[in-house]
Amino acid sequence: MSELKTEHPEGEFIVNLDGFPDHAAICFGDPGAEYFYYFFGTQSGDAEKAMDELGDQLKCAGAITTANVLFPDMEEDMSFADFFSLIGVEEYEYLGADTVAEGWIRFLYRDMEVMVSPTGDGPDGDWDVTGEELVKYNAAVSVMDPEIESANSDLADAVMFDETAA
Numbered sequence: 001m002s003e004l005k006t007e008h009p010e011g012e013f014i015v016n017l018d019g020f021p022d023h024a025a026i027c028f029g030d031p032g033a034e035y036f037y038y039f040f041g042t043q044s045g046d047a048e049k050a051m052d053e054l055g056d057q058l059k060c061a062g063a064i065t066t067a068n069v070l071f072p073d074m075e076e077d078m079s080f081a082d083f084f085s086l087i088g089v090e091e092y093e094y095l096g097a098d099t100v101a102e103g104w105i106r107f108l109y110r111d112m113e114v115m116v117s118p119t120g121d122g123p124d125g126d127w128d129v130t131g132e133e134l135v136k137y138n139a140a141v142s143v144m145d146p147e148i149e150s151a152n153s154d155l156a157d158a159v160m161f162d163e164t165a166a
Helices: 047-054 080-087 146-160
Strands: 003-008 011-016 024-028 036-042 062-066 105-109 112-117 140-144
Touching: 036 047, 036 146, 047 146, 080 105, 140 146
Parallel strands: none
Antiparallel strands: 003 011, 011 024, 024 036, 036 062, 062 140, 105 112, 112 140
């Protein structure tokens, strides 16, 4: 995973450059931590500038972690049916090839939007989209409040793309 790490007054600022899915995730956290605090995502722009200038205005929008950390009762890889039964979710969307998030599943959990990459990264670092309805124990997961993420993105976009200078 390609990352940019810089020190910041609030902790270590991490930009995962190779995306989730197809954009950089702007996070704070310690390397090797079980989760990172998520603030906003972007496909371009100066994310480091936005975090430096807006660090005191942005709210934590969620976290990026793994399935077994977010759902500690998950003890092994699980079928979609067993996974959703375990967490008490009845509706989910399996994202297809017509999206940048092909192979991910999206659902609401406790009023938060959750996205899971059920099959994880392939051996070459690319998404391993098999179509198999299996959620791996250590699958990548993002959980966020869409309203906070949207507000953060609006603030960050103004700084990253210097919209006030136009």
